[in-house]
Amino acid sequence: MAPDPRATAEGAQDSLWHVLEQSVDAAFVMDSRHRVVLFNPAAEALWKCRREDVHGTPFLKLLSCTVPGGESDPETALGHLLGSNRDVVIHRADGSRMAGSVSLSKVVLGQHVFHTAFVRDTSEQQRQLERLRQLSIVVDKSDNAIFVSSADREVVYVNSGFTRMLGYRLEELGGLKPADLLSGPHTDPTLNARIDRAIAAGEGLQTEILLYTKVGRPLWLSAAINPVHDEDGSLLGLVSVLSDITQTKMHQVLHNKVLDALVHEWSVADVMTLICREVEHIAPELTVSIITVDNEGLMRPLASPSLPEAWVRKTDGMAIGPRAGVCGAAAWRGRPVLVKDIASDPLCASTRHLTLPLGLRACWTHPIKSSSGRVLGTLSFYYRENRGPDELHERLADTCLHLCALTLEREQTNERVHQLAFYDTLTGLPNRIMFSAKAEQALANVAQANGTAAVLFIDLDRFKRINDAQGHAAGDGLLRDVAARLSEELGGVNIVGRQAGDEFVAVLPMCSAAQAGSMAERLLGAIAAPTNAGLMTLHPSASIGVAMFPDDGRDIDLLVRHADMAMYRAKSDGGADFRFFSVDMNRLAQERVSLETALREALRLDQLQLHYQPQVSGHEGACLYGVEALLRWHHPELGVIPPSRFVPVAEECGLISELSLWVLRRACAQMADWRRRGVDIPRVSANVSAINFRDPQLSLQISDLLDEHGLTPDDLTLEITESVMLDPDPDVLENIEAIYVLGVRLSLDDFGTGYSSLSHLHRLPIYELKLDQSFVRDIDTSAIARTLTTSVLRIGESLGMRVVAEGVETESQHRFLTEQRFPVLQGYLFSPPLPPAQLEQWLEEHQYAAVREGDADLPAHA
Ligand code: C2E
Ligand code: MG
Ligand code: MG
Numbered sequence: 013m014a015p016d017p018r019a020t021a022e023g024a025q026d027s028l029w030h031v032l033e034q035s036v037d038a039a040f041v042m043d044s045r046h047r048v049v050l051f052n053p054a055a056e057a058l059w060k061c062r063r064e065d066v067h068g069t070p071f072l073k074l075l076s077c078t079v080p081g082g083e084s085d086p087e088t089a090l091g092h093l094l095g096s097n098r099d100v101v102i103h104r105a106d107g108s109r110m111a112g113s114v115s116l117s118k119v120v121l122g123q124h125v126f127h128t129a130f131v132r133d134t135s136e137q138q139r140q141l142e143r144l145r146q147l148s149i150v151v152d153k154s155d156n157a158i159f160v161s162s163a164d165r166e167v168v169y170v171n172s173g174f175t176r177m178l179g180y181r182l183e184e185l186g187g188l189k190p191a192d193l194l195s196g197p198h199t200d201p202t203l204n205a206r207i208d209r210a211i212a213a214g215e216g217l218q219t220e221i222l223l224y225t226k227v228g229r230p231l232w233l234s235a236a237i238n239p240v241h242d243e244d245g246s247l248l249g250l251v252s253v254l255s256d257i258t259q260t261k262m263h264q265v266l267h268n269k270v271l272d273a274l275v276h277e278w279s280v281a282d283v284m285t286l287i288c289r290e291v292e293h294i295a296p297e298l299t300v301s302i303i304t305v306d307n308e309g310l311m312r313p314l315a316s317p318s319l320p321e322a323w324v325r326k327t328d329g330m331a332i333g334p335r336a337g338v339c340g341a342a343a344w345r346g347r348p349v350l351v352k353d354i355a356s357d358p359l360c361a362s363t364r365h366l367t368l369p370l371g372l373r374a375c376w377t378h379p380i381k382s383s384s385g386r387v388l389g390t391l392s393f394y395y396r397e398n399r400g401p402d403e404l405h406e407r408l409a410d411t412c413l414h415l416c417a418l419t420l421e422r423e424q425t426n427e428r429v430h431q432l433a434f435y436d437t438l439t440g441l442p443n444r445i446m447f448s449a450k451a452e453q454a455l456a457n458v459a460q461a462n463g464t465a466a467v468l469f470i471d472l473d474r475f476k477r478i479n480d481a482q483g484h485a486a487g488d489g490l491l492r493d494v495a496a497r498l499s500e501e502l503g504g505v506n507i508v509g510r511q512a513g514d515e516f517v518a519v520l521p522m523c524s525a526a527q528a529g530s531m532a533e534r535l536l537g538a539i540a541a542p543t544n545a546g547l548m549t550l551h552p553s554a555s556i557g558v559a560m561f562p563d564d565g566r567d568i569d570l571l572v573r574h575a576d577m578a579m580y581r582a583k584s585d586g587g588a589d590f591r592f593f594s595v596d597m598n599r600l601a602q603e604r605v606s607l608e609t610a611l612r613e614a615l616r617l618d619q620l621q622l623h624y625q626p627q628v629s630g631h632e633g634a635c636l637y638g639v640e641a642l643l644r645w646h647h648p649e650l651g652v653i654p655p656s657r658f659v660p661v662a663e664e665c666g667l668i669s670e671l672s673l674w675v676l677r678r679a680c681a682q683m684a685d686w687r688r689r690g691v692d693i694p695r696v697s698a699n700v701s702a703i704n705f706r707d708p709q710l711s712l713q714i715s716d717l718l719d720e721h722g723l724t725p726d727d728l729t730l731e732i733t734e735s736v737m738l739d740p741d742p743d744v745l746e747n748i749e750a751i752y753v754l755g756v757r758l759s760l761d762d763f764g765t766g767y768s769s770l771s772h773l774h775r776l777p778i779y780e781l782k783l784d785q786s787f788v789r790d791i792d793t794s795a796i797a798r799t800l801t802t803s804v805l806r807i808g809e810s811l812g813m814r815v816v817a818e819g820v821e822t823e824s825q826h827r828f829l830t831e832q833r834f835p836v837l838q839g840y841l842f843s844p845p846l847p848p849a850q851l852e853q854w855l856e857e858h859q860y861a862a863v864r865e866g867d868a869d870l871p872a873h874a
Contacts, residue, residue, distance in 0.1 A: 021122030061105035179226030284315030337363030439495030447509025466528030469575035486545030556590035711750035725755030785819025
C-alpha cells in the first residue's frame with residue numbers, strides 16, 4: 013500500500029520538529045506567512061522569552077537584517093538571508109539587541125513550505141573582530157617597526173612603522189630572512205647566532221643593535237625578538253619589535269656614563285677618552301679626538317684613543333689659527349669646520365701629513381664652548397672616506413659637545429675652587445692650609461732622610477703704614493711684588509706660602525742653618541729692591557725669623573710659631589734683618605704672656621705709679637714749662653718693669669684703654685692736688701697710645717676728667733706718636749678734631765723717627781713737636797744729627813709749633829740747643845722723671861718759675 017502523502021509529510025514534520033526541539037542552537041520555524049510556528053528552548057534562552065509569546069508573530073520581530081528594505085519587508089529579508097550564514101541583529105524581549113548570524117533554509121513538507129532558521133549569538137566574535145581591527149591599526153600606526161617571520165624565518169609581515177623606519181616594504185624584502193635584515197657594516201656579527209640560541213631555549217631576545225636603513229643610514233635599535241608557538245609547542249614564527257633608540261641610546265649611554273665618571277672625579281683626560289670610545293662604539297665609522305686650547309692658544313690633545321701616540325705628540329703645542337688644520341681653524345673661528353677631503357683642502361696643508369697616513373680622509377670639527385661662549389677646545393670626528401656627517405653624527409656631536417663643555421667647565425670650576433680654597437687670591441701663593449699640608453709632607457721626607465730643614469717667617473716692615481698712607485691698591489701691589497720675588501728666589505723644592513696680611517712663610521727642605529742664613533740674606537736683598545706703588549717708589553724691607561727642623565720643633569705649626577718669634581725679634585731690633593729662633597725667645601714670648609697677667613693684676617691692685625719729668629725753658633733753663641707724666645711699675649717679684657716693655661704688651665692685649673685712662677685720671681688728680689696746694693706747675697703732658705684714638709669716647713672722657721678735677725684744657729697736653737696721624741680710621745681724625753676743639757693740646761712725640769710727611773703735620777692741629785732723643789744723643793758726635801736737629805726746629809717754627817728737645821743729658825748738648833734757641837728742653841741733665849713729692853722738692857731746690865703762654869721767658873708761639 014502506497015503511503016499516505018499527508019501522513020508521511022506529517023511524520024516528517026514531527027521528526028523535524030523533534031530534532032529542532034533538541035537542537036543546542038537556537039532555532040525557529042516560520043510558515044509561509046512568515047509567522048513563527050516553532051521556537052525551541054535554545055531560542056527561548058537566546059531571546060529571553062517563552063515560545064507562547066512568539067508563536068504566530070512575524071519573524072521580523074525577532075531579528076532584522078541589514079539589507080535595504082529587509083527590515084520591514086519579510087520577502088526581501090528572506091531573499092537576503094536564504095543560503096549561507098548572514099549577519100543579523102537579534103531583537104530580544106527585554107529590548108536589547110545583539111549581533112547574531114542566521115542560517116536560513118527552506119523546507120517543503122507536502123504542501124507546506126516552511127523556513128527554518130538557526131541563529132547564533134555572534135556578539136563575542138564581533139567584539140574580537142573589532143579588537144583585531146583596532147589592533148592592526150595600532151600596529152600600523154606604531155612608531156616601532158614590527159615584523160613577523162615564519163618558522164623557516166622568512167619575513168611574512170611588516171607594519172607600516174617598519175617601512176617608515178627602515179625604508180623597506182614587505183614586497184621588497186622578497187623572502188629575506190631576519191638574518192639578512194639584521195646585519196650591516198657595523199652590526200654586531202654575533203646577533204643571528206644569539207637569536208638562534210634564544211629561540212632554541214624557547215626564549216625571546218631583548219638587545220640593542222645597530223642597523224642600517226635602505227639608504228644606509230645607521231640606526232641604533234632596541235629589538236625584542238619573540239618566538240610564537242602553537243598549542244603543541246611547535247614554533248610558528250617570530251614576532252620582532254624594533255624601536256629607534258639612536259637618540260635615547262646616546263643620551264643614556266653618554267650622559268649616564270659621563271656623569272657617573274664626573275661624579276667619581278675621573279680626570280678630564282679619562283672622561284674625554286670615555287666620550288671618544290662611546291662615540292666610536294655608537295658610530296664605529298668615526299675616529300674621535302678631543303683637544304683643549306690653553307691660554308696661549310696652543311692645542312693640547314686630551315683624548316684620541318684610536319689615534320697613535322705619535323699623532324698626539326705632534327699635535328701637542330700646535331697653535332690654533334685660521335689655517336691651522338681643521339681643529340685649529342675651528343678653535344680659531346669658534347665655528348664648526350668640515351673638510352671632506354683632507355688631501356686637497358688648503359686648510360689642511362700644514363696638518364695633512366699627520367692625518368693622511370692614518371687613513372683619515374675627512375674631518376668634521378666643532379669648537380667646544382663654555383656657557384659664556386669661550387672656546388675651551390675642539391671635538392673632531394674623522395672619517396676614513398671622503399664624506400661629511402650624517403644625521404647620527406650630528407646628533408652625536410650635539411650630545412658630546414654638551415658633555416665636553418660640562419667636563420671642561422667643571423675642571424675649570426674645580427681648579428677655581430681649589431685655587432680659592434688653597435691659594436691666596438692676591439699673590440697666588442699657597443694659603444695657610446695648603447702651605448701646612450705641603451710643609452708637613454716635606455718635613456716627613458726630611459725626617460726620613462735624617463736631614464734638617466729651615467722654616468722662614470717673613471714679615472714686611474712698616475707694611476701697615478704703607479698700606480694706610482699709599483692706599484690698599486699700593487699695599488696689594490707691594491704684596492704681589494714681594495710674593496713674586498720670594499717665589500723667584502726660593503723656587504725649586506722650597507715651599508712658600510702667604511700666612512696672613514704681610515706675613516709669608518717658607519720651608520726649605522734639606523737645608524742647614526748656614527744655608528738658611530744665606531737664603532734669608534738673599535731674600536732680604538730681593539725684597540729691598542725698589543718697587544713702584546702708584547706714583548711713589550717704595551723701598552720695602554722685611555724682618556725674617558728662622559726656625560730649624562728638627563732642633564726648634566718637629567711639626568710645622570710649632571716651627572712657624574718659633575720662626576714668628578725670631579721674626580719678632582728681628583723686627584724689634586730695627587727690622588730689615590733676620591734672626592734665628594732661640595730658646596731665649598721662647599722664654600720671652602712666654603714672659604709676654606705672664607706680663608699681660610701681671611699687668612691686669614697691677615691695674616687691679618693699683619701697683620702702678622706716675623713719675624713726672626720737668627720740661628724747662630727760658631734763659632739758662634730757669635723756667636718750668638711743664639712736666640711729662642711717665643708710667644712706672646715696680647712689680648713685687650719681677651722688680652721694675654720699664655714702660656717700653658709693658659706698654660706694647662698692653663697695646664697688644666687690649667689693656668691700653670684702661671691703662672691710658674688710669675694715667676690720665678692719675679695725672680689730672682695730681683695736677684688738681686698741686687693746684688690746691690699752690691705748687692705751680694703750668695701743665696702736664698700724658699702719653700697716649702695711637703690705639704686710644706680709635707676709641708670714640710676719648711675726647712668725652714678727657715673733658716669729663718678735666719671737669720671732675722676742676723682743670724682747664726690748658727693744663728693738659730697729650731703726647732701722641734706719628735702713627736696716630738697715619739691711622740686711616742675715621743674715628744681717629746674725629747678724636748683729634750674734638751680734642752683740639754676742647755682746647756687740649758697735642759704734642760707729637762719722638763718726632764723724626766716715624767714716617768709722617770710734612771703734609772700731615774700742617775693738616776693736623778699739632779701744637780708741639782718733641783724731637784726724638786736719638787738726635788739729641790748724637791749732637792756732640794754727628795754733624796748730620798746737628799743739622800737734622802736744627803732743621804726740625806726750623807720746620808716747627810715755620811709751622812708755628814713749639815719744639816721740645818728731649819733726652820738732654822750733657823752740657824754740650826744743652827749749649828748747642830740753647831744756641832739754636834730751642835724753647836723747651838727735657839732730660840736727665842735737668843732731672844730724671846720723679847715721684848710727685850720729689851718733684852716738688854726739686855722745684856723748691858731749683859727755684860723754678862712757671863712759664864705760660866705769653867710770658868716773656870717763653871718765646872712767642874706763632
Ligand atoms: P717718651 O714719651 O719719649 O718718654 C721719654 C722717655 O725718655 C722716658 O722713658 C724717659 O724716662 C726717658 N728720658 C728722659 N730724659 C732722658 C735722658 O736724658 N736720657 C735718656 N736716655 N732717656 C731719658 P720711659 O719713662 O722709660 O718711657 C719710655 C717710653 O714709654 C716713653 O717715651 C713713652 O713712649 C712710653 N710711655 C711712658 N709712659 C707712658 C704712658 O703713661 N702711656 C703711654 N702710652 N706710654 C708711655
Ligand atoms: Mg712722651
Ligand atoms: Mg719721646
